[in-house]
Amino acid sequence: MTRHSLCRAALLASSALLAAPAFAQDWPPAFQPLPDFYGYMTPEESMDTFYLPPGYQLEQIATEPLLGDGIVMQWDYQGRLWVVETTFMLNLDELTSATPGSSIVILEDTDGDGVLDSRKVFAEGLVLPRALLILEPGKVIVGEAPNIWLLEDTDGDDVADVKTALTEGNYGGLGGSIEHNPNGMFWNIDNRIYNAYLDEVYRWNGEGFDVERGISITQWGVAADDQGRLLRQGNSAAPSMSFVPDTYYGRSTIFTRNRGNHEWVGGPSRDANRVWPIRPTPGINRGYVDGMLDERGALIELTAAGGLATYRGTALAPEDYGSVFVPEPAAHLLTMSRLFDTGTGMHLRKAYEGADFLTSTEERFRPVFAATGPDGALYVLDLYHGIVQDAVYITNYLNDWIETHDLDETHGANGRVYRLSHESGTASEVMDLAALSTDDLVALLAHDNGWHRDHSQRLIVVQQKQDAVPALRALFSDSPSALGRLHALWTLDGLGAVDTEIALAALASSDRDIRAAGLRVSEALMASGDQQVTDAFLGLIGNTNNDWQVQYQLAASSGALDDAHRLDAMIDIIAAYGANYIALDAVLSGVPDADVPALIAALFAVEAPNTGIANAITTAVTGLTRVGTAEEVAALFDQIAAPERAPWQRNAAITGLEVVLAGAADPGLAPPLPRAPTGSWTVDDLGTPHYAAFREAVGTADAEQAAIYAAQRAANAPPRPTSALETVDGVPMLSLAAEPTALLALTEDATLATRVTGLTYLVTWPGKDQ
Template identity: 25%
Template structure:
């Protein structure tokens, strides 16, 4: 949904097989309700002849198009609503061996990155066009992101199955919905999650973080597929598409805010899950289904709320609920778009691109997150501005609502309105979400200063927030292993994290590369750890080095008496 509240839709006629070069049949359309009657009465064809589209997103002056093997950018001529030039390939190497789980679900994150997801049975080797293998990133299942101005690409988190939905809550935390395995994951940068199949890219992973949900949507103990078409009471089945964390207007019931909406494909319904804070992250519970379509052909793929707070849902209407590589079995002429409104939602005409910088800042206080995200994108495109930074810093300093402070913080970051000292100062903020995001943003460029590392080590020892400690563990994965020691030594000694859902393995993922740098020092830290298996994993990792020196170090530890177990063993470690 663009700055004018218009709906951009991709028609994927080429699916399920990529066409020969120049013979793609996909196109991008723009729909608009011009008179407020609830119908999309105006339709513009933006671009035709595209090939195997799997997702689009609008922003930063153009349309971002996922069409394996490419991620493309098409600049928009704002006067004609047509391309201002040919598609630019920003990244290539995306696989399409299985065309129902390629790169998908493009969505802007609050930090100015373009996020996307990727399925488990498609293999990609992503980089800039012409990049050698050494400058590419291999991935299958997981979450990735690309920065539109720095041009950086990175794997954000690894694992799951086919993640077909991603969205961010009021505090900037991403969640993904997936298929076949348990369906809900709170996503942490650097995490490695339960996989449907295959191995993690790092052979020293040893274990992965399990789902965040406390339930599944299928019945029985014979696996997810056995529950198809008989799991009404549990939520409908294992397959999910789309993710929307509702942050629209105040007309919708308050209990929907920050809840996660997803389509249940086999269940012909929209499920709602309820995240609640637990330790360093979230446990996600089962809510009442939002609606039933009573139509097995109806395949809602994704949801977006607009400037009015209403929700648009796109429906791939097809008798085949599951992917088939045979083009002849899919129905491609009956796609539908639904609009879901509260009776008090009102038609709103907008054009935020015409708003002043001051008005765009004021939109950060709007109840409806659509205004916030759209205003942030426009300000990011406009670039650094001292007056904008001053106004945003006033919100960050003085607004009593932490979600408004976070909104200002994120936009300050994307508009380059912060210097390192600003973020260092925020490490002392009273709110754990502010401290956590200060850590995240300081570590974004993977080049922490000595001052930041010193403050991180202090927080690692003394901060009482498990979420802050989680962000520190995550940040260490983006830090030179030789500089992680002080932070990790303090983090591993928190007994309250020994049975946390995320912390034990996130700490292991951060410590593991250090074992190759200094095996003895890594073992010393592991020996102090409260997580039950940290020492076992570290010894196993040092053993894998398999040099005379590493063997000698291990001999010294194997002769020591076993360390008593600390509490109950965490299910992931």
């Protein structure tokens, strides 16, 4: 089979810059056979193993010995590359790498030839750090389970000399599973810091974190599009997207459904999960399972994905802007998908059919992290490792593959960084942002390269450059760049400088993204009773131009209204948009727990049949039944059974009771993700964990950390009165103080008798004949 030729560029420095030229061959490339060599390949040799679409160029900008085993990278304000080097799974003799052997290094191109040639060790002696965030020159945040540290270089020598704990005991567990520990530390356009596998969101206050509750269940990697809609990566599925920011769903203890957060955006099929390795990939953990590999022996779907990036630069093809790149180290490739606005949400679609964006025939090519660089190119971090599976989950099958092919022979510490560009792209100027004036930083908020916009905003906000406010107001008002205006708005918010005038202008904007952001930045003004902003907010209800993002944000932000306006506005929003469960969950998340009975009474007061109101009744009854006191549940039963209750309202309420007590399906849940037709994981002993004792020890550490984390959560949570709902022999039961006579009377209604009788079996009270 003919393969695409990849010629080598000349050696430019001691750390060689090797480039694959733009391709002119047909696409997709021919499928290749298994390699006959699985050992260490030099950086020069590795370059002959790659395949790219026509027009793209691949360059090596850092290799060993300059770089070790890197798992996370980030560019600083000076254009230098910071990499977290790990000691993860170096071999099969030392299953745990939870020893102080990890480092954070700074790599720099000192002679301007495009190659990173200088290495400085900023911090060492770390234990498997998982997250990195550069706050400002000399200040770096590091997530090292179970703590988050602020590392500071106070004397300008690029070496950390002060280490301060920002949070202790809740950023994963030391000795716990790497796959189930937090990571991310992603600074988003809203000036909040988001993570994966952690339900906390942080805001930097100049000295530490202000903490908000959030939602995060995915495994490795956080990214966002231009508007700040978060994407998170699970190991075995395409990225999910949050249309509603995490923190809104941390507000309520009654409404726990969170549609619009971690929504599947791959459509009704599993196409977004499909991968196209360039050759057979038997060396995956469940390669023995039917349906994991296709007829050619190649991985069918993502299985070890993480470290995703939303490309927002200038050096790839113009049509690539906004695309999502996902590293898949088990299949030696980098996927590329495009995001589309469907008019009702976002949709993710693979960029190529039958091929993936960057593939390699080399077993040790392990892309684990991708990011847009200051020059507008896409960068890929290669762990260059034989083993990429945590020993906790290594099966007998995979262990045999590793041993047979000597994949735990590491050849030392290795790491590589690749730059990807396109012949039609344009490189952005790399500059030292920290040396620029405030006005110059503000001007960069309208730059074509999202890296410049993001980092200029972050620097202004972290350093609280209040002198930027006049220029920011001018940029927000006058810039022809919608993205420039959006960043200006969020930067003003980060400086605490959004006033009534700015808020009103944002809410009246013709740009949907500025209007949606305007709703968020207006919340503090509404909460303080600003009547002008409140009136503008209320005026948007029913006047969103059918824009789904504005509707979702309007729903979420309604919880910030003051007491005089909140409940009425919520009812209007539910009536207008509550047929959509994302909008419904967003608005209900903002109902104070104490106001839920009043909400239910207001919903029942709506006389005309309305789908949104009916959905809200079902959801509200479900929530209150789960956590309400005996008195609250008894009052709820009386409301449901009231003689004036309309049949459509009563039906919706009874459905809510059935969800809790009878195990009925919650009608608001997202459709289940289509599942791949894979076979049994138990085939002889191939799927048995090979390191059972180690797995047990890690499981114990995970359980101990989970208990600590739960105790912290319970201590910080507002106390709740005792719920009427109990579990008796695995069956939910409501325990009331008195007979629910009004509910029992509904059994006389022939249309309800069966349903109500079934529910009363699951309700107990003093004197009930059991």
